Amino acid sequence: MKLNLSNLRFMRTPRKSLISQTRTMTQYPDPVPDPSQVVDDLICSEQRDVQIRETVEAAPASLGSPSRVLSIDTRGEQAWAHWKKLGRPKYIVAPMVDNSELPFRLLCQKYGAQAAYTPMLHSRIFTETEKYRNQEFTTCKEDRPLFVQFCANDPDTLLEAAKRVEPYCDYVDINLGCPQRIARRGNYGAFLMDNLPLVKSLVEKLAQNLNVPVSCKIRIFPNLQDTLKYAKMLEDAGCSLLAVHGRTRDEKDGKKFRADWSAIKEVRNALRIPVLANGNVRCIEDVDNCIEETGVEGVLSAETLLENPAVFAGFRTAEWAADNEKEGFVDGGLDQGDLVVEYLKLCEKHPVPWRMIRSHVHKMLGEWFRVHPQVREQLNAQNILTFEFLYGLVDKLKELGGRVPLYKKKQIDTPNLQESPQSV
Known part of the structure; x- marks a missing residue:
């Protein structure tokens, strides 16, 4: 159940459930930008x-x-x-x-x-x-x-x-x-x-x-x-x-x-x-x-x-795996495209503003976008996002090839993601 805080009134009113729906980006007073986009002087x-x-x-x-x-x-x-x-x-x-x-x-x-x-x-x-x-x-x-x-x-x-x-x-x-x-x-x-x-x-x-x-x-x-x-x-x-x-x-x-x-x-x-x-x-x-x-x-x-987002499970990107080659890392059977799909499914279940979704897609697909910048430009040009468009974006990257896997140490067994607890 999703909690709607607009009706809480200092907790005197019972919680109400929210109906899952697509939300559009909304501007608020005193907006708080992404810290990575702000340069402080x-x-x-x-x-x-x-x-x-x-x-x-x-x-x-x-x-x-x-x-x-x-x-x-x-x-x-x-x-x-x-x-x-x-x-x-x-x-x-x-x-x-x-x-x-x-x-x-x-x-x-x-x-x-x-x-x-x-x-x-x-x-x-x-x-x-x-x-x-x-x-x-x-x-x-x-x-x-x-x-x-x-x-x-x-x-x-x-x-x-x-x-x-x-x-x-x-x-x-x-x-x-x-x-x-x-x-x-x-x-x-x-x-x-x-x-x-x-x-x-x-x-x-x-x-x-x-x-x-x-x-x-x-x-x-x-x-x-x-x-x-x-x-x-x-x-x-x-x-x-x-x-x-x-x-x-x-x-x-x-x-x-x-x-x-x-x-x-x-x-x-x-x-x-x-x-x-x-x-x-x-x-x-x-x-x-x-x-x-x-x-x-x-x-x-x-x-x-x-x-x-899988750092705490022992996965690491190619950059950090390469820095520790002597430790021995293997393809962990997971990549950022898989994580984006899981994230989007969670967003369908628990709606959030589209600006948050857009930001996460950019972050998680960053390596693929460097290989296929034309796909990134398609995302940037899309003013109104839909889940269908974003799922299609991941499919397009996979069709273009150049998979960017996440890595794990050889001695660590890669879990069966289909049997993972709390799976989407």
Whole structure:
């Protein structure tokens, strides 16, 4: 059953099922673009670093202590009890604007993902706009454990949005890590690192008024001690789980800047609550190495999953297989065309805006499009998409030949995809 949030009204009205139907792309106020399409011109400066450090150092004294009966130790125990109840998931789909929606989450779940975040939702628009609620957040009973992520800069607005979704998720997450230009304009995400009193008030507001735990996703400061003070402040405010992206706000290019796993390890060692890591994941071995090096509970993947939603099942693209030829990889019996077909079937069952579908098709078929650019141009020229057209697109690529398989290690048995649990 798909959940329609437009009629929830703070959960006083029963849930209503949605009839599956084709949806057209809709523009909303303050649209949030695909981060990969945004180039931020923010330049790191020594003066800004000094200002950040002064803000962090002043925050604990100016903010005081949260008015809460439970001690930090008790809250830490509760945070761990909840995480263990969820099975301590290790392989997690990161929040991605327009790209971690329900059908994609379910596809990743079929191929090994154990938990997932929704795309970042704009808390103000979510509370004000029924169409935005209907199209931007959908879920189903199989879609768990689930983090619902909001960006916000007003505690009351954030709480109103969170109240609408808390019965259908395992955490309400606050986006404190978005580094893109739109976050700077809207004063949310990583740009709240300049206003830590506001950050603390956002966390406290949810922690004191929700029945589900609050989680946060952050980026690190250039200075490690600033990062540790920041993380401890969030824990003191009531954060029950912290996901740490190991890059600073100015390090937006994941191919240019490596995530700092050592900083993530220090955060993990400093806190009493579960910590997750984000950054430097290209294959399942990277996930395992990250957990071993940092001691975190789990690892988030974003860009790698967009190209290859089967990463957590041990599949990798030709690029990463070639980088490790000595380990020996074989055709895993799966390619991105197969994944696109599975994804489209899930979209027919759980409708989402066409802009999301178009984006995923481009990402998953990227290698084939480089071989057959004329097919990509046909997709770009198609203003109104249909499932018939997209299925035909995959068929055309297969007819043209040049199959682009995903690879697995020789010693890993390739599963029979027809017998896979949760198959479409």
